Each structure stands twice: as C-alpha cells, then as structure tokens.
Amino acid sequence: MTDKKKPSGPHEVDVQHLLDLLNHNSDWIWEVxxxxxxxxxxxxxxxxxxxxxxxxxxxxxxxYMPPGEAERVAGAFLAIVEQQIPFSGLVNRNQRADGQIVVLETSGIPLFDEQGNLRGYRGMDRNISTLGERVLQLETIYDTTPVALCMIDRMGRLVMANKAMIHLLGNVEGNINDQLFSTLMPVCWAAFRRDFALADGGGEISSREIIWAGNIYYIHPVPVHDAAGNVVGLSVTWIDVTERRQAELELANANEVLQHHAQHDYLTGLYNRRYMDECLTRAIVRAYQQRYSLSVCLADIDYFKDFNDSKGHQAGDECLREVACALSSVRRRPEDSVSRYGGEEFLVILPRTDRHAAQAIAERLRESVDALKIPNAASPTGYLTMSIGVATLEGNERLPEDKPLPIIASGLIRQADNALYSAKNNGRNRVVASLEPEEN
Structure with a gap:
C-alpha cells in the first residue's frame, strides 16, 4: 500500500508525509x-x-465480525447507506486474525461523484476496547466533522452542536448550550416536538428537507435514550443539499426544453410530424375504444413554391409562421391539435368529429388563411390561399386485431391526401372531403 521508494520531489514528499501520518496513527482510516x-x-x-x-x-x-454482530451492524449500516448520510459512534465487535475480540467505534461520511450519486464512504475505526482518553478524542471528531450535528433535549435546549452546526445557525455568540432551539430556529421546533411525541410512542422518525437562511437541508433526527430507555433528546444531522437540488431543478428544466424541441416545429412552434404521428395513433385507439368518429384535415398552401422562389426563403418562412398562427387561431376544442406536417403542409386532428363537422372546421381553416391576404402573384386570386383534404374514421366498431395501428393511421392520412389532391385538381382554394371508407 505504501511506496517505499525515496521521494524525489516536493509533491512526493508531501504524499509520503501524508501516508506516514495515516499509517502511523492510532486510528484506522479507510474508504469503501x-x-x-x-x-x-x-x-x-x-x-x-x-x-x-x-x-x-x-x-x-x-x-471480520461474529455472525450475530455482523447481522446487526450490517442492518444499521444499510440504513445509513440508503439515506446517504454521515454517521458516527457505530460501535461493533470484531475478531482479529489471532481470534481475539476487539471493540471498534466507526465513523464515516458519504462520498459522491460529480452527478451526485453515492460512490462510497470514507471513515475511520477507533479501538475503544480500553476507553481512557478516547472519549475526548471522539468529541474532537464530532466537533470538527464538516457535517452539521446537534443534540436537542426535550426542553428545546441545544445540548451539543459542532462547529458546522454553529455556522449553520449563523455563528451564534456565547455558550451554545445556553441557547434554546425554539428561539434560534422557531420554524423547526414544532416539527421536532412532533418527533419527540412519535419517538415516545415507539414510532420511526422520518428524515425531511427544510429551507433555512436560503439553503436546503436534509435533516435526519434520531432519538437519544437514557439507560432506562426513555427518550431524552434528538440527535440531528443536517446536510446541505442546496447545490444538489439546484442541479436537479436545472436538469428538469433542461429535460423540459428538450421535450418541447422534440415535439415542436422550430419554425412555426406547432407540433411536428413525428409527435403528430404519435398523437394520431393514440387518437385512433381512443376513437375505437369510445366508439366515436375521428377526422383529420390535411392542408397545403397553394402555389407556395412559386411564392418562395419569387420572394425568397426568408419571406417564405415568415409566411409559414403567419399561416400557422391563422390556423391556430381558429376556435377548436383542447383535444384538437394542429401541426406542421412537412414543408407547406399542415395536419389537424379532430377527435369526436364526423365528416360534415370536419368539413365545416376545414372551411374555417381555409378562410383564416384567405383572410391574411398575403400577396402571391402566382395565385389566380392574387393572394395566398390554401387547399384542404378531409378524411374521417368511423370508430363505431372494435379496433381491428389484424391491422397494426400505424397502417390504420397511414390509411387515414392517405385518404386525406387523396382528398387534398382532388382539391388541387379542381381549382385549389377549397375543401374536399374523402368519401372513401376506412377499410377494417
């Protein structure tokens, strides 16, 4: 474990000195x-x-522990690992290589990776087989640990508090043992009183998070018993998780942004084709389950290529945005949805809508674009128009078991596309509804 070679530089001297300190100490230092x-x-x-x-x-x-002791300590340590908290004063019996029993007191702090995941513990074992001055040394460890620790008695007095706890409280002046916790942190005292009542009844006290002085703390209260088994206080561990919670919030926000981009068209802000295909599949399932009609409108801007070629792509993009706003402005139900289906094509899904109602809605969509009066020299009208094909699925039967949902969805889109083609061939700027029944 120790490099026996003579160090050759200042850094190696420091490392060797540190190893000497660790390896010639009365305490056993470890990582798991x-x-x-x-x-x-x-x-x-x-x-x-x-x-x-x-x-x-x-x-x-x-x-290295006798069977019964190993089971007891393993259970205590598992609870500590599940909560990812520091611990101290974990007394355990161990069997040496020569068969002798040695009593150790174990303390440790959790180690986390850059993502905040627990990667292990770092700690120390101290031989307390003969106590002597060990109690004073344990108090030193308690006082200097970077995690805030305190003990509160039933009257709300701070019996013990380490340096990290004093810092958490705002560097309280005077003897900390003279301070009432109910005065220092009144927002927490009511909860601790409930913890005492729970512990008196033999209940398990839950860990929780609190906000104090702008930071978020994960606190873990543990009842302290006297020799007769009475609850005389609470030992409380305070872990600052502010940075971790902030990182989780930022990650959640980033995921929300990514989800939005995955579902929406970057140019118009409408749903994109990939997400709309998923929506259509789900809408078909509901239509069959609830026995109602489902209609789709496939809309295409007339003479858009000529418009784009003559006025440029920037004007074409602005035109698509205006058309998207016009289509979105047509009054519809929350369950209806509009997407940019590709290029200058738009798809509208209309659940609970039969063919005649869908034609009426499609006509309002067409009129909304007509009302924009965007000049288009290629159009016989002199301004931008739209053609729309309508197709309807009658969900009054059971969902076909021999026909995959994507096939049903593509068939419905195909019908709408054929109707759109008919609208284009019959002069454009019109709505045509497919009369072709969906094959089951």
Whole structure:
C-alpha cells in the first residue's frame, strides 16, 4: 500500500508525509465503495485486526465480525447507506486474525461523484476496547466533522452542536448550550416536538428537507435514550443539499426544453410530424375504444413554391409562421391539435368529429388563411390561399386485431391526401372531403 521508494520531489514528499501520518496513527482510516467493500485502508488495520491492507481490500467490515454482530451492524449500516448520510459512534465487535475480540467505534461520511450519486464512504475505526482518553478524542471528531450535528433535549435546549452546526445557525455568540432551539430556529421546533411525541410512542422518525437562511437541508433526527430507555433528546444531522437540488431543478428544466424541441416545429412552434404521428395513433385507439368518429384535415398552401422562389426563403418562412398562427387561431376544442406536417403542409386532428363537422372546421381553416391576404402573384386570386383534404374514421366498431395501428393511421392520412389532391385538381382554394371508407 505504501511506496517505499525515496521521494524525489516536493509533491512526493508531501504524499509520503501524508501516508506516514495515516499509517502511523492510532486510528484506522479507510474508504469503501457503495457496496461496502474496502477500496483503501491505512496500515493501522494490521495493528487492529492483524490483517494486512492487501488482505482486507475487496472484503467488507462484516467479514471480520461474529455472525450475530455482523447481522446487526450490517442492518444499521444499510440504513445509513440508503439515506446517504454521515454517521458516527457505530460501535461493533470484531475478531482479529489471532481470534481475539476487539471493540471498534466507526465513523464515516458519504462520498459522491460529480452527478451526485453515492460512490462510497470514507471513515475511520477507533479501538475503544480500553476507553481512557478516547472519549475526548471522539468529541474532537464530532466537533470538527464538516457535517452539521446537534443534540436537542426535550426542553428545546441545544445540548451539543459542532462547529458546522454553529455556522449553520449563523455563528451564534456565547455558550451554545445556553441557547434554546425554539428561539434560534422557531420554524423547526414544532416539527421536532412532533418527533419527540412519535419517538415516545415507539414510532420511526422520518428524515425531511427544510429551507433555512436560503439553503436546503436534509435533516435526519434520531432519538437519544437514557439507560432506562426513555427518550431524552434528538440527535440531528443536517446536510446541505442546496447545490444538489439546484442541479436537479436545472436538469428538469433542461429535460423540459428538450421535450418541447422534440415535439415542436422550430419554425412555426406547432407540433411536428413525428409527435403528430404519435398523437394520431393514440387518437385512433381512443376513437375505437369510445366508439366515436375521428377526422383529420390535411392542408397545403397553394402555389407556395412559386411564392418562395419569387420572394425568397426568408419571406417564405415568415409566411409559414403567419399561416400557422391563422390556423391556430381558429376556435377548436383542447383535444384538437394542429401541426406542421412537412414543408407547406399542415395536419389537424379532430377527435369526436364526423365528416360534415370536419368539413365545416376545414372551411374555417381555409378562410383564416384567405383572410391574411398575403400577396402571391402566382395565385389566380392574387393572394395566398390554401387547399384542404378531409378524411374521417368511423370508430363505431372494435379496433381491428389484424391491422397494426400505424397502417390504420397511414390509411387515414392517405385518404386525406387523396382528398387534398382532388382539391388541387379542381381549382385549389377549397375543401374536399374523402368519401372513401376506412377499410377494417
């Protein structure tokens, strides 16, 4: 584990010095992965357990505990990992390589990757088989841990608070043990009183998030019992998750933007063809399930190629945007939808609409474009017009089991396209409804 070569530079000297500190300390320093397997250990493990670091890497702490102890400690550690919180004071019995039992007190903090996922824990084990001055050392660890920790008694007094907790409270002046939590954080005291009542009844206290001084904290209260089993206080861990929650919010917003772009046409803001095909498939299923008619209108701008060639693509894009606004402005129900289906083609899906009603709506769509009076020299009218084909599916029968939904959808679009072709051949600027029944 330790590089025995003589260091050759200042950086290597620092690394060697750090390793010497870790490997010649009274405490055993370690790291485990998310599954609890040791990935790194200081050489102190040999003094504590009688095994070398190389022998221990890849094993778990529970491999060195008697069966009953391993089960108990594993359950406690699993609860800690599930909550991804720091821990301290986890006392456990271990069997050394020579068969002797040694009592260790374990503390650790979670390690996260750049995405905020738990990648393991870093911590230390201390031999408390003979206590002596160890209690004072444990208090030092408690006080210097970067996670805010405190203990609250039943009267709301802060019995203990480490430096991180004092900083969280705004660097309270004076003796922290003289402070009432109900005064320092009145918004939290009512919830802690409920925690006491829950703990008295043997219930499990839930972790939660609170907002304090503009930050978001994940807090984990744990009841503290006296020798008689009475609840005398709450030990509370406070983890600042502000940055993580902000990252989650930004990710959610980014996903929402991506979802919008995936479903909408960048030029007109209408739904795009890919999303509209999905909508049509779902609309067909509902039409058959609820036994109602479903109509579609396939609309195409007349002489648009000549318009685009004569006035340029920028004018053509602006024309498409105006037409999209005109079609969207026609009054319709929330379940109706309009999309840019490709080029100068637009598709309107009309659930619960028979052929005659669809023709009337299509006529209003045509009139909305006609009313724009966009000059178009290629058109006999002198301005921009639109032709529309209408097709209707009568959903008064069961959904055909031998006909895939995409085939039914493409057949309905084909009927509308044939009707549109007929409108084009009969002078344009008109609505034609298909009389061809959908084949089941």
């Amino acid at each position: 992965d998310a599954a609890g397997r040791y990935t790194w250990l200081s050489e102190v493990v040999t003094d504590m357990l009688g095994f070398t670091p190389e022998e221990v890497v890849g094993t778990t702490p529970f491999d």
